[in-house]
Amino acid sequence: MTDIRSIVQVVLQKAGYRTWLESIERLTIVCFEDDAVMGFACVFEDAASLLASWRSTETAFLMRYAENIRAAGQKAWNVYSVFLCEAAADAVQAREIQWIEEDLERTRKLVATGLISRDEVITALLPILPFQYRPRLDTGDLTQRLRKRIAAIAPAAADSVLDETVPAAEVARLLGSE
Numbered sequence: 001m002t003d004i005r006s007i008v009q010v011v012l013q014k015a016g017y018r019t020w021l022e023s024i025e026r027l028t029i030v031c032f033e034d035d036a037v038m039g040f041a042c043v044f045e046d047a048a049s050l051l052a053s054w055r056s057t058e059t060a061f062l063m064r065y066a067e068n069i070r071a072a073g074q075k076a077w078n079v080y081s082v083f084l085c086e087a088a089a090d091a092v093q094a095r096e097i098q099w100i101e102e103d104l105e106r107t108r109k110l111v112a113t114g115l116i117s118r119d120e121v122i123t124a125l126l127p128i129l130p131f132q133y134r135p136r137l138d139t140g141d142l143t144q145r146l147r148k149r150i151a152a153i154a155p156a157a158a159d160s161v162l163d164e165t166v167p168a169a170e171v172a173r174l175l176g177s178e
Helices: 004-014 047-064 066-071 073-078 091-102 118-128 142-153 155-161 168-176
Strands: 018-024 027-033 038-044 079-085 108-112
Touching: 004 018, 004 027, 004 038, 004 079, 004 118, 018 038, 018 047, 027 047, 038 047, 038 073, 047 066, 047 079, 047 091, 047 108, 066 073, 073 079, 079 118, 091 108, 108 118, 142 155, 155 168
Parallel strands: 038 079, 079 108
Antiparallel strands: 018 027, 027 038
């Protein structure tokens, strides 16, 4: 069984958040904060528990940290409630869970179910994580890809650039003629 709460805490720490654990509504939540964002992440056992308890958990967090939120200035506009669970939701639950994210009252909300890997947790947390870029290269003939790229940039040089028998000066001349 994956420990989603620990994964959340580690991912948020690596993203630069200060994190700490609190107990709210008989649940252990991960509280997080940086210079611009604050909030909490709560992991539920299943989608039904999430749907039944998300609002009371949010309320309990807001009541406990009301003074801190009031003192946070502009950051108070960036308070997040993150509701997660490892178990998948059925179709009806998935629609109701979507409505939670669309609820714009009190805090911004992120909700995800069916989380079984670190990558899925990261995907769920992307809205509060720093920009990330993961280049994906096609697996294929790299020479063909390079030849195709050169043909798009300098069609006259496409065949000569990768031909070892063509002198470098000739390749440079062909590239300069484009």
